Amino acid sequence: MLVLQISIKGYTASFRSPASMNYQESLPFPPPTTITGIIGAATGREYFEAQNYCRDLSFGVHIQENEGIAKDAWAIKKVKDGGRSIGKAVVIREVLYQPNIRLLIVGPETKLKEIKKAISDPCFPLSLGRDDEFITFIQSELETAERVERSVIHNTVVKGDLQGKINITALNEGSIPHFKTYWLNSEFDRDKRNPKARRPKNRSPYTYISEPVEYSGEAVDVSDTVFPLWR
Template identity: 30%
Template structure:
């Protein structure tokens, strides 16, 4: 028997970032960029707004970028044993310490976050006056809040999927790609919760969905657990 879900009220927060980069940690040693921010990154953004160590509420996400590129970046590897205090633990330049690598990035990143219930009210208030600067991933990637509006989320079996992040098996869009990403990271950064998500890199229109809500604009929303 399917689980009965009740309609919910939520805040819809829209953001934009001129440049952002989300390195895929499943490819160590390679600068591989994810096509959208992982849920753990968004939880970090919300924690910056509230000043809390972590924000682990269920939330909905949709994200896409208008373009992408590759930049050259300087890397300074850290010595594993912390030796060479003259360079504060960094590997000496003469030993291959400093190097230039290509860094993929996204351009003109659009992000929408749905924040349901009382916890959503609390975070929406913090987004109006953030405790810390809002950044999308890396410390230099500033994100700009665009809109914060109330919306109604109602259970649905058909909605506009577009670039919404969905649990695996949540829909059957042929162009969807499965990504394994961090749902949340512990405050000491020693443990990570991983999950599989479906994401479409192109608009889809209204399609059958499973376990989804629909907001006032017809967008499919999946409330993702931390």
């Protein structure tokens, strides 16, 4: 099968976890909404158009080693007393330094070729997380991939319940590593009162697999790297 593999680098990236408030933890991987935003910016589509465009695509990510994590203090405005007054607050935001990401896209061949062409000459600037965290390097290649039933995965993301999908003890001699699960929204709805505003929907668990484990879910092998697929 034909897939599109995209290599992405930047100076910084920040994918705020929706559950974090005063301390804004960064996800170690780009969430599905960020991937949709990158495709939309490359192909010249506003977000809701890009969301519809991506419905028949599947994604996979593999995180190369980042150079580190920084913590940045931000002053924000805070609404108080039911909107009658506005105060100020300081939040700490995690920032990934020099992120290095491999993104895999699976879908109709014509659409993969269209995205590849757009990536080489994007309509709008491409960013990771916030609008000012620009992608400094991006390269895409059409690759041949093989579907695999059982494989070893690491530094990647699995969507949904892991029960029955991973085997840890065979690879780690009985020690069970801690894998963090994030509840993320894969799509947005338009706000009925303000069509330009977005309301999150389709909340699902996404787990970052930081250590090698045996995996039996849907996945493809590209140049000896296995990508679990999700939509």
